[in-house]
Amino acid sequence: MPRYWLFKSEPGSYSIDDLERDGRTSWEGVRNFQARNLLRDEIAVGEQVLFYHSSTQPPAVVGPAEVVRAGYPDPTARDPSSRYHDPAATEEDPRWYMVDIAFRERFPNPVPLAVLKETPGLEKMVLTQRSRLSVQPVRPEEFEIVTRLGRGG
DNA sequence: GCCAACGTTGGC
DNA sequence: GCCAACGTTGGC
Numbered sequence: 001m002p003r004y005w006l007f008k009s010e011p012g013s014y015s016i017d018d019l020e021r022d023g024r025t026s027w028e029g030v031r032n033f034q035a036r037n038l039l040r041d042e043i044a045v046g047e048q049v050l051f052y053h054s055s056t057q058p059p060a061v062v063g064p065a066e067v068v069r070a071g072y073p074d075p076t077a078r079d080p081s082s083r084y085h086d087p088a089a090t091e092e093d094p095r096w097y098m099v100d101i102a103f104r105e106r107f108p109n110p111v112p113l114a115v116l117k118e119t120p121g122l123e124k125m126v127l128t129q130r131s132r133l134s135v136q137p138v139r140p141e142e143f144e145i146v147t148r149l150g151r152g153g
Numbered sequence: 154g155c156c157a158a159c160g161t162t163g164g165c
Numbered sequence: 166g167c168c169a170a171c172g173t174t175g176g177c
Contacts, residue, residue, distance in 0.1 A: 010175090032160075055175055113176080132159065132174055155177085162171080 004138040005043060006050040006061070006127060007101070016051050016062040016106055024068055024102040027135075028076045029084040031096060035135035040071040040097040043135075049101055050138060050146060052127070058112040061146055069100035107150030121145050 007027060009015065019025055030036060049065045073094030076084040089095040116122050122145060126136040138146075 008175090034160090057177095059176070130159090131176075134174085157176095158174085160171105160173085162169105164169090165167090 002044070002047050003042070004048050004050070004140060004143040005038070005067075006052055006136050006138050007065070008052045008054045008134045010055045011053045012056075015053065016103075019051065019065060019101070019103045020106060022103070024100055026069075026074075026100050027098045028074050030074070030098065030135055031084065031086065032134060035133060036095075036097055038135050038137070039099055042137075043067055043071060043099050045070050048104075048143060050143065053110075058114065060110040060112040061107070061116070061150060062110045063106040063150065064104045064147060065101040066104050067099055068102045071097045071099055074098040107147075109150055109152045111146055111149045115149065116146070119145060119149065 011017075014025070027039070030039060045067050047067045049067060050061045051063050051065050052061050053059060074084070074096040076082040077086045077089035077094060077096040078091070079085055084096075086095060113127070116125060117128055122128070122142055125138070125142055126133060130136070
């Protein structure tokens with residue numbers, strides 16, 4: 001049973017435009033243990049991801065993407081020149097993980113956070129309850145509702 | 154720019 | 166192992 005996820009990114013850092021241009025990308029830089037555990041252990045190839053723009057006006061889900069490579073060590077953790085460098089990461093214990101995702105679609109109608117908050121069926125979304133988690137699970141019915149809104153229906 | 158929420162760190 | 170201090174995220 002495939003599962004669904006939501007990945008947050010500040011568009012100034014990496015946006016849906018960047019993903020569309022690149023085709024695919026590695027989701028580096030996640031430095032939160034709960035999110036790390038999802039990336040390392042749970043998220044599987046073929047699963048769908050809602051791409052969310054945070055810290056922007058308005059914050060919104062901007063389109064779906066797809067997981068094309070499952071969890072593997074995030075090399076930026078061991079790169080001293082990276083802003084994501086973590087001295088605690090070693091080859092034996094990489095500490096931080098990432099997955100690769102591919103562009104699938106850009107919503108004609110990005111779905112703002114305010115709309116998510118007032119849409120029936122989305123009351124329990126992790127996004128509105130534990131908003132700071134940058135990689136989070138999405139229920140199948142939530143994915144369905146959000147993609148319908150994003151496609152304009 | 155403010156500030157609430159909350160994850161992480163470190164002293165004890 | 167607790168918990169206060171601190172830092173970061175992210176909506177507003």
